[in-house]
Amino acid sequence: MTFYRIFFFYIIFWTAVVSPTPILNRGYKPKTNVFNFTIEKVTLAPDGFTRQLSTVNGQYPGPAIEVNKGDRIVMNINNKLGEPTAIHAHGMLQRGTPWFDGVPWMAQCVIPDDYEFTYNFSVSDQVGTHWYHAHETMQYVDGVFGPLIIHDPDDPYKSEYDEEIIVMLNDYHHTNAQILLKQFLTPESQGVEPVPDNGLINGKSNFDCSKAPPGSKCVDNAGLAKFEFVKDKKYRLRIINTSAFSAFFFSIDKHEMEVIEADGLYTKRNKIHRLPINVAQRYSVIVTANQPVDNYIMRSEFQKKCMPDAAASLPIMKAIVHYEGAPDDPEPKDNPWSDSLTECVDLDHKTLQPLKEEKIPESTKKLELTIAFHKNTTGVVRAFLNDSSYIPDINFPTLDKIFKKSPFNDTSANAYIFDKPGEVVDIYLINTDDGEHPFHIHGYQFWVLGTGNGDKVDENDLNTLNPIKRDTATIPATGFFEKEEIMTVLLGVQESDKKVNKKNSV
Template sequence: MENLVTSLVIYFSLLVFAFNVHVMAQWPKGTSTRFYDFKVQTKRITKLCNSKDIAVVNGMFPGPVVYAREGDRIVVNVTNETPFNITIHWHGVRQILSCWYDGPSYVTQCPIQSGQRFTYEFTMVKQKGTFFWHAHVSWLRATVHGALIVYPKTGVPYPFKTPHEEHIIILGEYWVKDVVQLERATIDSGGAPPPADAYTINGQPGPNYNCSKQDVDKIDVVPGKTYLLRLIHAGLNTQNFFAIANHKLTIVEADAEYTKPFTTDRVMLGPGQTMNVLVIANQPIGRYSMAMGPYMSAKGVQFQNISSISYFQYLSTNLNSLSLTPTLPSFNDNLAVKTVMDGLRSLNPVNLSKEIDANLFVTVGLNVQKCQSKTPKQNCQGLNHGVMAASMNNISFVKPKISVLEAYYKKINGSFTEDFPKAPLNFYDFVNGAPNNIPNNTQSLNGTKTIVLEYGSNVRLIFQDTGTVSTENHPIHLHGYSFYVVGYGSGNYDPKTANFNLVDPPYMNTIGVPVGGWAAVQFVADNPGVWFMHCHLDIHQSWGLGTAIIVKNGKGDLQTLPQPPADLPRFEAKSVSTSRSISPVTEKAKSTGQPVLPQPVNRSGRPVLLNGYLIRLLNNENLKFVSIGQPLRSTGSGQRAKIRPLDSELK
């Protein structure tokens, strides 16, 4: 009887909590509320013959999978138990009216300090597919990442035949050295970073690397069955080809949006991109390698040229049998990349407006700033004894000491300006002009300059690659939005000859701007807030290749950014780094006690009263909730949930 009463108290308390938290009309309510608990911790692991401490979530690398359905509300309580500052970004989630929970450090929030907590809350509004979450501070994404899988609403089928099984495949990069120290050393040197020591598939390097014969991931398959592979690129500085020996890949989704089926021998993903592919197990019984190899379009850049291997293995295969290895394209095969991009089309026709309210022309590329250090041998190791930088329209983005969103919302002066140029200050032969025809002032300027858009405006962005240092494919990601990729091509963009697809362009959140070329994207600015737009190659982001877009409020609550949550991490001056782009690292928490759970608030910022038992319940590290009264199916300590959960668990 006591257990029954306790259960009823928990149940009704959660109902009251959900009602109070989501009572305001301007916030999407969600169909079900799914609770997750993230503890960011350090863990010692051994790979590539070396041991080191890495940052992970819940002791897992890659981290735990977050499951939901379209329309669900997701609540994730993040506790930072590492000595580092941390934020979590929910990559590809549009964060409708929930910009405060987007996650990029010093853009939408200050980091979660060591020993502190922050609760992320957002709704999957009209979104489903393969997403992922990752740290958005320093280079911690290397090990702090995991999948976010959002299924269609109950009863809504896929637009393709239901696969026999689904598997998550996360592509990554691994360094033997500490990645936070590595980024700091790279910035301090003024030069380029060393390449990754290994590529990884689901955290495993595979047998091609030293001490890694047993560190290999595999998928067991049944002859004749169809498998859905959810590919996620969580790596830092390299784009990669992916293929399975003797098997075709049929693309059915890109960046969490359905596409017309397109069959190919291989795909290419840049950091930040996701892709769903169908694979039919139609080959003789055996072991077939899934290979991840480099795509490096820039000249003179060091990269890891050894492929990571995992296995697509048929049941009953002799464990001692050799694996067949796919032939990947050459590391600089731009045509192979274009072929995949050419095959991407939205599943259904779209009706895009030809009337554009905001036209922006944005150059992307690398720069070399003049050496101003008194110790140039230590700090000016870039090209021509300069300091490497990167920019959009010749502006290298500097993250402020307080988040741009908080400064904008609270009207705090001095943190940013609203004068990002709508076009480069100088036009020249962007692609072929190096080195003779480039203006002398193409050294980038440092600043926190933002783009400002009116609510509801139709926006077209033209991204132009430049050859100031070297032309290169840049995976550009826009937070808070997906956009239609209406055109792309080689050379300098020419509006007289550019062809736009306004019928069925792919709908993406990360676009690879072609090496020595351009890409055009289009979207409606209907989500108020401050949204980071940046290259997803982390070294380029560290060098300043990004900016922030401010979308103004519209009319009424449904077009107005709500006020910040009460537990939003606070700025602490002592922890801020003076480096251009490195987010700060804090000292270890002095307190030996458990951090206090932030008091829940409703969307007006008023505290929600919960009974003491529920507070203790929510603070219990051994208890998770997927939805009210329904625990998440455990996959065992340290194991990934690679196969789709039971439908009964996602009702």
């Protein structure tokens, strides 16, 4: 395993993200939406424990970006952190604008301190629930993140809910993430990840201050997030896991949920009581306020089987669902769902189906990636893909190399080149580690075809008829079966556009 279970396994498929694919809504005139963000450090106490956080406009979480399909997003970043930064819009494919993907030393150089930089891209063919966050070291773990919502005028479920609510879940550390990262990247850590001190829902939670270190500034009962429901109304909850490391089970006591979206793509109705959601994943669920007028607990439970043993004492994250007309109650009765779910795996891909049938093209190439975590030559535990641990070239970003047709001679670049237009790739991911790992490919939504145990996958067991497509999926841990877990994803590579816009390059 690796600290914060990094879900950005860098496989280079840049030819896909360079090609613009404008699809505009009929009758809708796209707008340009400008967001002025100052990235700065402020002192806050989201759960009652006071500490310095890295924030967007002084807010934790950061302000929401909400636009319509077809619009343009302009993010003016004023970096006042005292250190370099970069901002990634998670879930945005960046077709035609890969230089605005926000990954340091991949898509761009970092934004220096006391410097302004503009991200400018359109969302002509995307909808749904996404988020933005800092992508330099562990800055988003200290607070540089916020929701990014693309509303769809043609939403097939639009008539089936009355209001929308954004719900952001995250694990939370009281120690600066840079300090934790420095401690983790030592031989002494033995690759055991730091355990969070708490968890938050929409940036709020309570913390038991008796557990705070001596000399800390801490206040008990800081307050929980509160969500207002009106009897018999229907709500679309847009749920986003912005954690560093933790997967959760999300639920609302006595309220059933219907999943209608996963990672920006519509799904068929899927009734559930408890929703498993891993790092960087997003779901939309419809919840009907059909219970007696009262107060209910919204809960997010750590999936502790895929965390270090020290996580056993972590509390359940709670918020309050308050029905209009009910008296205020800071501690509603516990009525949790009793469903037993397997931890550290995604919502069953066999029941999570796309709204519209997905026809899978025949693959033209197969790629097998073995995931391993072991000590490097300095005794520090690192992540390896096919025996190579990624090292960025801070003097020559990957995208610049591609446009200049420079070779990838260093194996630490972990570069897998697919440059034939229309190529379709089957990716076999073999996890030899005892921890699950979120897997995300920038610039892509991929079909999740299945998981299996053993060194080889039985092709007959793969779901090729109507698989779910998403941009972040969980590779299960080896501990669930006797042998390695294998997840297969399928993606296509599109024709590239070699034009480069040098404006705003840092």
